[in-house]
Amino acid sequence: MSPTDMPNPSLLRGMTQSRLGRRDAFRLGGLSAMGAFLAACGVEGKGKPQASVAPDAIAKFWGGKTQTGSLNFANWPLYMDPKKPELKKFTAKTGIKVTYDEVIQEMGPWFAKVQPQLSAGQSIGYDLMVITNSVQFGQFRDSGFLAPLDHTRLPNYAANAAKSYATSTYDPGNTFSIPYASGITGIAYDPAKIKEPITKLADLWNPKYKGKVGMFKDLQELGNFGLMALGLDPAKSDEAAWKQAAAKLKEQKDAGLVRNYYDQSYVDALGKGEVWITQAWSGDIFQKNVSDGTNFKFVIPEEGGTIWTDNMAIPSTAENPVDAIMLMDYLYELENATTLAEYINYVCPVPGAQAQMEKHAAAATDEDKEFLLSVAESPLVFPGDAEYKRLHYYVNFNTAEEKNDFERVFQPIVLG
Amino acid sequence: MDRAKRTLAPYLLVLPGGLWLLLFFAVPMVTMLSLSLQEGDIVNGFVFTGHWQNYTESLGDYRTQLIRSLVYGAITSFVLIVMAFPVAYWIAFYGGRRKATYLFLIMLPFFVSFVLRTISWRMLLTDDGVLLHPLKEAGILPGDFTVLGSPAAVIAGLVYSFLPFMVLPIYVALERIDPRVIEAARDLYAGPLTSFRKVVLPLALPGVFAGVLMTFVPASSDYVNSELLGSSETTMIGQVIQAKFLSNSDYPSASALSFTLMAVLLIGVFSYARALGTEDVMKVAAR
Numbered sequence: 001m002s003p004t005d006m007p008n009p010s011l012l013r014g015m016t017q018s019r020l021g022r023r024d025a026f027r028l029g030g031l032s033a034m035g036a037f038l039a040a041c042g043v044e045g046k047g048k049p050q051a052s053v054a055p056d057a058i059a060k061f062w063g064g065k066t067q068t069g070s071l072n073f074a075n076w077p078l079y080m081d082p083k084k085p086e087l088k089k090f091t092a093k094t095g096i097k098v099t100y101d102e103v104i105q106e107m108g109p110w111f112a113k114v115q116p117q118l119s120a121g122q123s124i125g126y127d128l129m130v131i132t133n134s135v136q137f138g139q140f141r142d143s144g145f146l147a148p149l150d151h152t153r154l155p156n157y158a159a160n161a162a163k164s165y166a167t168s169t170y171d172p173g174n175t176f177s178i179p180y181a182s183g184i185t186g187i188a189y190d191p192a193k194i195k196e197p198i199t200k201l202a203d204l205w206n207p208k209y210k211g212k213v214g215m216f217k218d219l220q221e222l223g224n225f226g227l228m229a230l231g232l233d234p235a236k237s238d239e240a241a242w243k244q245a246a247a248k249l250k251e252q253k254d255a256g257l258v259r260n261y262y263d264q265s266y267v268d269a270l271g272k273g274e275v276w277i278t279q280a281w282s283g284d285i286f287q288k289n290v291s292d293g294t295n296f297k298f299v300i301p302e303e304g305g306t307i308w309t310d311n312m313a314i315p316s317t318a319e320n321p322v323d324a325i326m327l328m329d330y331l332y333e334l335e336n337a338t339t340l341a342e343y344i345n346y347v348c349p350v351p352g353a354q355a356q357m358e359k360h361a362a363a364a365t366d367e368d369k370e371f372l373l374s375v376a377e378s379p380l381v382f383p384g385d386a387e388y389k390r391l392h393y394y395v396n397f398n399t400a401e402e403k404n405d406f407e408r409v410f411q412p413i414v415l416g
Numbered sequence: 417m418d419r420a421k422r423t424l425a426p427y428l429l430v431l432p433g434g435l436w437l438l439l440f441f442a443v444p445m446v447t448m449l450s451l452s453l454q455e456g457d458i459v460n461g462f463v464f465t466g467h468w469q470n471y472t473e474s475l476g477d478y479r480t481q482l483i484r485s486l487v488y489g490a491i492t493s494f495v496l497i498v499m500a501f502p503v504a505y506w507i508a509f510y511g512g513r514r515k516a517t518y519l520f521l522i523m524l525p526f527f528v529s530f531v532l533r534t535i536s537w538r539m540l541l542t543d544d545g546v547l548l549h550p551l552k553e554a555g556i557l558p559g560d561f562t563v564l565g566s567p568a569a570v571i572a573g574l575v576y577s578f579l580p581f582m583v584l585p586i587y588v589a590l591e592r593i594d595p596r597v598i599e600a601a602r603d604l605y606a607g608p609l610t611s612f613r614k615v616v617l618p619l620a621l622p623g624v625f626a627g628v629l630m631t632f633v634p635a636s637s638d639y640v641n642s643e644l645l646g647s648s649e650t651t652m653i654g655q656v657i658q659a660k661f662l663s664n665s666d667y668p669s670a671s672a673l674s675f676t677l678m679a680v681l682l683i684g685v686f687s688y689a690r691a692l693g694t695e696d697v698m699k700v701a702a703r
Contacts, residue, residue, distance in 0.1 A: 106662075106663070108662050108663035108664065108665065109662040109663070111458075111665065112661065112662050112665055115458065115665075138459075139458055139459050139665070142459045143458075143459050211560065211562070219663075253648065258648065259565065259647065260565060260647045260648060261648050272542045272543065272544055272545065273542075273543050273544040274542060274543050274562075274564065400456075400457035400458075400459055400460060401457075403457070404457065404664075404666065407664050407666070408477070411477075411659070411664070412477060413648070414648060414651075414659075415478070415481060415648065415651045415655060415656050415659060416480075416648040416649055416651055
């Protein structure tokens with residue numbers, strides 16, 4: 001703004017003086033006609049029951065689709081080696097050029113961003129996207145925004161993926177998606193500040209850490225921890241349970257324990273000493289320790305942690321779906337799944353990658369060897385039965401109303 | 417022919433801006449007004465039902481945040497007047513040939529993204545950061561002292577973000593003052609204080625008014641400063657609206673809150689204008 005942009009006095013006067021005379025009042029009466037116009041400004045939904053896809057949906061979608069030689073991939077930041085070795089190999093092998101963008105930061109905003117185009121049946125500019133099994137996954141699915149997958153084109157997936165993924169509640173039978181990586185939500189803490197070992201959710205309510213506790217801003221993550229702290233299973237919870245959990249979280253907040261409710265910035269807050277103990281995502285802490293030489297600890301609490309899955313899916317309006325599904329399957333080749341997990345350190349959907357990683361470690365030397373072994377042996381990358389037993393799934397919403405109720409119960413805690 | 421041209425000219429001139437406003441201001445406003453009275457959800461669509469409860473419910477849930485935002489906005493404006501007036505005064509009367517340079521310096525921070533600047537505040541003020549760490553080490557501050565997360569941090573951030581918007585209008589008002597008017601006051605035996613109070617201040621009021629307009633409104637609806645420098649205890653209404661729009665896809669209540677905020681701000685600005693008697697101020701300024 002430059003000084004010449006200043007409103008001049010007469011303009012200011014016009015802006016601040018009442019000028020409505022009788023005649024204007026009559027004219028305003030005509031505005032009631034606007035009511036009808038207002039009603040025309042609806043936001044169209046695309047909802048239709050999608051419990052199961054029509055049997056010919058796959059043939060209908062894939063029929064006539066051919067390889068185009070390029071594809072656009074939308075992913076989250078820090079979710080692939082910056083040198084993109086897997087994509088380079090893919091291009092070398094198939095000749096398909098991949099444009100890779102780290103455009104997804106949060107599920108809500110991502111859905112809000114692409115929803116209008118998908119509703120209008122237009123391309124969103126991406127043929128492959130990685131979306132979490134959150135509320136928005138259901139919104140994508142139920143709006144018919146996801147292309148049904150042709151599993152005959154996914155032989156590596158069938159051969160290598162852990163079988164448990166086929167029975168997920170958010171996408172049974174992997175109709176619309178296959179996992180990219182999974183992660184665990186647990187507790188991270190700084191052993192330099194907290195001497196005693198942290199083992200349970202109740203530690204997040206310990207008055208000793210007043211003002212140094214970090215919680216997640218994401219309502220599902222936050223609500224889950226409230227529920228689990230009360231010994232309730234999020235996946236089976238109802239509104240009465242949510243209210244109890246909200247009261248538990250409110251108590252934590254009112255006692256001044258919570259420093260703030262964070263998004264991805266919690267890692268930074270932990271690094272800067274703003275928080276000593278915080279809700280955390282498994283892979284982040286591993287990566288932070290490796291890249292910054294910190295020594296933060298990550299634990300799956302005794303009462304339980306949650307497991308979530310980021311999934312590869314093809315938008316229904318994708319222009320290059322054949323290329324996209326080829327890449328999806330390519331990332332399930334044992335070697336590719338292994339190198340991907342070696343970099344991102346989240347739960348690998350391919351169990352066989354563990355042995356492959358040990359092989360890589362045996363071939364490596366010194367620091368590399370040590371690092372690869374630590375990844376291969378990490379229960380956070382390849383959880384065992386003991387870990388899985390303590391992991392819960394997200395709250396499931398059957399209707400949009402339920403989701404709204406959930407948000408209304410927990411939102412006031414974050415936005416105090 | 418010529419005459420027709422002359423009559424048409426002003427309309428033609430206003431056409432590009434007018435169309436722009438119509439398309440990108442009026443249409444979204446009407447859409448938002450409509451949305452605020454709709455019911456439904458993002459998957460099944462929103463339908464206009466005249467559901468005015470969107471207003472009462474969202475206001476019931478978030479009136480604390482609304483009031484807090486207005487209070488923060490008001491404090492910010494007040495602090496800004498106190499801080500900006502001397503700066504503007506000095507540049508206008510003592511800036512000499514370098515006035516343009518000083519104004520440029522005031523604007524200089526704007527060449528860096530506002531979010532980046534706020535994030536660097538975070539780095540400065542964080543618990544173990546460059547500012548607090550040495551003070552804590554020296555025992556001047558207690559170990560658990562924090563700045564971030566407090567209302568003071570948020571208001572400080574707001575003041576910093578909007579300072580130029582207060583300095584510039586006051587400067588413009590002061591710049592216009594004919595030095596001879598002040599000389600005349602002195603000739604009539606007014607002391608420095610009296611001539612400031614009776615001559616300079618009234619003449620500067622339109623600038624202050626414009627400055628408050630340009631800072632109070634955006635400061636009250638700001639959501640970046642509280643997000644980055646505040647905590648859950650400092651949530652402002654802008655954050656609530658943002659979360660409802662983007663994270664929850666709850667367009668109706670987000671729109672309802674936006675309209676409520678707009679209405680409250682408009683009422684605030686109008687009553688402020690009335691209380692200050694802008695009309696008189698304007699008359700003085702116009703002379």
